[in-house]
Amino acid sequence: MDNKDTYLLNFKDYNFESSLVDADFIENLDDFEIRDDDVFIITYPKSGTIWTQQILSLIYFEGHRNRTEDLATLDRVPFLEYNIRKMDFLNRPSPRLFCSHLPYYLVPKGLKNKKAKIIYVYRNPKDVMTSYFHFSNLVVTLEAGNDMEHFMKRFLDGNETVWPDHRRTAMVYPFKVDVVLNNFSYPQFFQDLRSSVLKISRFLEKELSEEDVEAIVKQATFQNMKSDPKANYDEILKHEIGKRTDEGHFLRKGTVGDWKHHFTVEQNERFDKIFEKNMKNLPLKFIWDLNEE
Numbered sequence: 001m002d003n004k005d006t007y008l009l010n011f012k013d014y015n016f017e018s019s020l021v022d023a024d025f026i027e028n029l030d031d032f033e034i035r036d037d038d039v040f041i042i043t044y045p046k047s048g049t050i051w052t053q054q055i056l057s058l059i060y061f062e063g064h065r066n067r068t069e070d071l072a073t074l075d076r077v078p079f080l081e082y083n084i085r086k087m088d089f090l091n092r093p094s095p096r097l098f099c100s101h102l103p104y105y106l107v108p109k110g111l112k113n114k115k116a117k118i119i120y121v122y123r124n125p126k127d128v129m130t131s132y133f134h135f136s137n138l139v140v141t142l143e144a145g146n147d148m149e150h151f152m153k154r155f156l157d158g159n160e161t162v163w164p165d166h167r168r169t170a171m172v173y174p175f176k177v178d179v180v181l182n183n184f185s186y187p188q189f190f191q192d193l194r195s196s197v198l199k200i201s202r203f204l205e206k207e208l209s210e211e212d213v214e215a216i217v218k219q220a221t222f223q224n225m226k227s228d229p230k231a232n233y234d235e236i237l238k239h240e241i242g243k244r245t246d247e248g249h250f251l252r253k254g255t256v257g258d259w260k261h262h263f264t265v266e267q268n269e270r271f272d273k274i275f276e277k278n279m280k281n282l283p284l285k286f287i288w289d290l291n292e293e
């Protein structure tokens with residue numbers, strides 16, 4: 001029987017996935033030492049984290065670009081709060097690359113004060129919810145989404161799942177906008193992956209040859225990542241996290257606007273009302289489907 005305690009660990013009003021998190025680490029997170037040359041990808045879940053992990057690791061590691069090094073993207077760009085492979089973060093050589101879903105008030109204080117680079121990636125919350133719905137039916141570490149109506153209630157009411165923390169700030173990462181050094185959005189990646197790679201590498205002050213850019217773009221496409229075991233989490237889900245079913249993949253659909261295939265008209269209106277109430281003043285432009293400008 002699913003219940004809240006099985007899946008979530010609440011710490012300072014934020015719900016972590018309990019089976020993936022180390023409570024001691026979280027308690028000391030505030031003091032986790034940040035280096036000026038650390039690079040962080042910050043996302044709300046299901047917003048393009050793995051995609052950005054792949055792009056970042058391809059930008060930084062030649063051995064990843066030319067496939068001479070046998071290391072999964074997750075090991076090159078680990079999750080700060082979900083260190084499932086018990087990596088020794090303190091002794092990692094610089095520059096350290098991380099990703100995180102942490103809300104701003106929980107990130108290590110050094111991340112607020114230092115020069116570490118932050119890439120914040122966001123996606124429209126209807127696609128986020130659709131992706132999360134499927135994901136929660138796929139993995140054993142999240143309460144099953146069951147049907148969309150059931151899941152939507154949880155997502156919007158925010159009583160049981162990892163979303164309540166974000167609902168207060170209307171389902172996007174509550175980073176203060178003046179702290180966000182740079183925003184990238186999922187549709188931007190989708191519409192023009194090459195420009196996004198160039199934009200990210202400029203932001204990181206990494207010089208890339210034309211050949212490098214080609215290699216990165218090629219390896220960061222949905223098709224490539226889906227079939228490359230190092231670049232997707234399928235093996236990790238199967239052997240380290242646990243799947244409810246053999247059907248389904250971490251890289252599921254990889255598009256903008258898939259929510260239209262899952263929301264009823266009424267659900268869409270309900271969502272819009274909440275979005276309007278909570279999010280309309282956010283300085284982020286959301287793209288709801290690919291036909292928009």
Ligand SMILES: Nc1ncnc2c1ncn2[C@@H]1O[C@H](COP(=O)(O)OS(=O)(=O)O)[C@@H](OP(=O)(O)O)[C@H]1O
Nearest residue numbers: 045046047048049050051131221222251252253254
């Ligand atoms: N290369 C590429 N191109 C297009 N889309 C991609 C790509 N890589 C990942 N994805 C899609 O991103 C969704 C997973 O998001 P996250 O990586 O943020 O998930 S997580 O928070 O780390 O669990 C998930 O979205 P959905 O397909 O809508 O479920 C992935 O398919």
